[in-house]
Amino acid sequence: MNRGFIFTIDAALSLISVMILALLFTSYFDTAEPKTDLYEKVEIKASDAAIVGNHLNRDAVGMGVSASMPANSEFVACRKSYRFNAGSPTSVTENKYCVGSATP
Amino acid sequence: MIGLIELNKKGQIFSLDFLISLIAVTLAIGLLLQMSELKAYNEKEEAAWQKLKQLGETASRLLVNNPDIICDVDNGASDFVISNCIDSTKTINRAALGLPLDIGFSVKSHGPVPAIDESSGARGVDADYYSVKRTVVVNNSQVSKANYLNQTFTEGPYEIVLAVWKE
Numbered sequence: 001m002n003r004g005f006i007f008t009i010d011a012a013l014s015l016i017s018v019m020i021l022a023l024l025f026t027s028y029f030d031t032a033e034p035k036t037d038l039y040e041k042v043e044i045k046a047s048d049a050a051i052v053g054n055h056l057n058r059d060a061v062g063m064g065v066s067a068s069m070p071a072n073s074e075f076v077a078c079r080k081s082y083r084f085n086a087g088s089p090t091s092v093t094e095n096k097y098c099v100g101s102a103t104p
Numbered sequence: 105m106i107g108l109i110e111l112n113k114k115g116q117i118f119s120l121d122f123l124i125s126l127i128a129v130t131l132a133i134g135l136l137l138q139m140s141e142l143k144a145y146n147e148k149e150e151a152a153w154q155k156l157k158q159l160g161e162t163a164s165r166l167l168v169n170n171p172d173i174i175c176d177v178d179n180g181a182s183d184f185v186i187s188n189c190i191d192s193t194k195t196i197n198r199a200a201l202g203l204p205l206d207i208g209f210s211v212k213s214h215g216p217v218p219a220i221d222e223s224s225g226a227r228g229v230d231a232d233y234y235s236v237k238r239t240v241v242v243n244n245s246q247v248s249k250a251n252y253l254n255q256t257f258t259e260g261p262y263e264i265v266l267a268v269w270k271e
Contacts, residue, residue: 008121011124011128014128018132018135022135025139037157040161041237044164044236044237044238045237045239048168048188048238048239048240049239051168051187051188052188052239052240052241052260052261055186055188055189055241055255055257056241056255056257056260056261057255063239063261
């Protein structure tokens with residue numbers, strides 16, 4: 001007050017603290033898709049690809065998914081399907097269907 | 105002295121610092137109240153969303169696994185059903201998807217849309233909804249054993265989207 005200030009340094013610091021807290025508070029409510037949802041989606045897609053691929057005798061490429069674990073994905077789900085080869089009750093064909101989420 | 109309150113040199117009852125701190129404390133209390141109210145609202149919304157999500161996921165599993173919806177394979181005396189194959193002659197209804205009356209639903213597809221009964225009204229523009237995309241094949245009758253072994257179905261594969269919302 002003696003030097004002509006309206007607010008003290010303490011008041012200015014407290015104002016800055018309140019502003020930082022407000023910024024942190026707003027960033028808390030992030031609208032990004034929850035990660036658990038992403039995993040459930042890739043799991044469902046891999047499972048569906050394996051079952052329908054088995055129904056239609058299509059491999060991973062034929063079902064529009066990957067036959068190996070995709071790199072650079074945060075979540076990956078793979079499913080395998082087996083089908084008896086025609087005329088052979090002992091040998092099977094294995095197909096692997098993998099789906100990855102978007103790059104993290 | 106005025107009663108028990110002592111005036112300062114300028115004749116003020118309260119100093120400027122005290123008034124500013126009073127304003128700051130009032131604002132802080134207001135902010136805290138708003139935050140707690142927002143948190144309570146957020147938790148309520150989250151609980152409603154989790155419930156809707158559970159119902160949507162259960163309905164999507166039933167959509168591709170419920171014998172009342174999926175394809176039968178004619179195997180003589182021992183018929184069986186196959187997952188992720190929708191019989192377009194069967195009807196998808198609320199009970200088959202395990203949905204309560206206050207939940208609306210829709211099933212859409214780029215291919216043949218399955219027959220839907222008891223469908224609810226249209227979803228409101230602002231209504232929160234949960235959707236699940238499933239991949240299926242479609243058959244317009246019971247699947248014969250020969251067709252099943254030859255991997256022959258009427259249509260597909262198609263992606264169908266099931267959406268659920270609170271009415």
